[in-house]
Amino acid sequence: MARNKRRKNGVTADQILLEIPTKAEQDFTQTDPWRIFKIMGEFVDGFDDLARIPPGVSIFGSARLQPEDTYYQAAVLTGRLLAKAKYAVITGGGPGIMEAGNKGAFEAGGISIGCNIELPFEQTANPYQTISITFNYFFVRKVMFVKYSVAFIIFPGGFGTMDELFEALTLIQTRKIRNFPVVLFGKEYWGDMVQWIKDKMIGYKTISPDDLDLLFVTDSPEEAVNFILKSQERVPE
Secondary structure (H helix, E strand, O other): OOOOOOOOOOOOOOHHHHHHOOOOOOOHHOOOHHHHHHHHHHHHHHHHHHHHOOEEEEEHHHHHHOOOHHHHHHHHHHHHHHHHHHOEEEEEEOOHOOOOOOOHHHHHHEEEEEEOOOOOOOOOOOOOOEEEEEOOHHHHHHHHHHEEEEEEEEEEOOOHHHHHHHHHHHEEEEEEEOOOOOOEEOOHHHHHHHHHHHHHHOOOOOOOOOHHEEEEEEEOOHHHHHHHHHHOOOOOO
């Protein structure tokens, strides 16, 4: 359910929060202490809406890929397979890969969740959502992805997709969260990056060789879902 109206001047809540406060801000509702209450409210709303869903899998990827793209079609099938396996499918709620993952789950009769975000330009929520939430703050939204997911599937995408990927890897590596599957979908797209990690990060010893095991790379929706299913069999009660 979209609770937040986009600001007419295109300035987002994140941008306002991260600006240095000025002396001209006399209205308490425009100050940082007041914004803390707004942030708390977003957490409460997100937790309330998602508290009773089954284990979820978050699907990330570019908003720019069209339905005729092979990765879009693969994301539809992946969402469908996850729904049939009784997982909730969680995406960023927009077009492209997000739409594809939601579409697959929605058409399979599963729980299809969109965690939408306020942006300075219009992001239209895709129509394949059984639960739709809109967030002002990226960091609140990212907590929802991690908290309610047992795995991430990362399709080809841009900076935002990279952000979600490496934040998850950081949280797992530092043991802030338990080790859960991070699937890179698309060997051709991700292959050079994985090789760079091997050559540079491991080569310079900025990560350990075992850290590469945090990634599973595939071109198969079935293989991606089976990998997640097997990982859940190993999770202690």
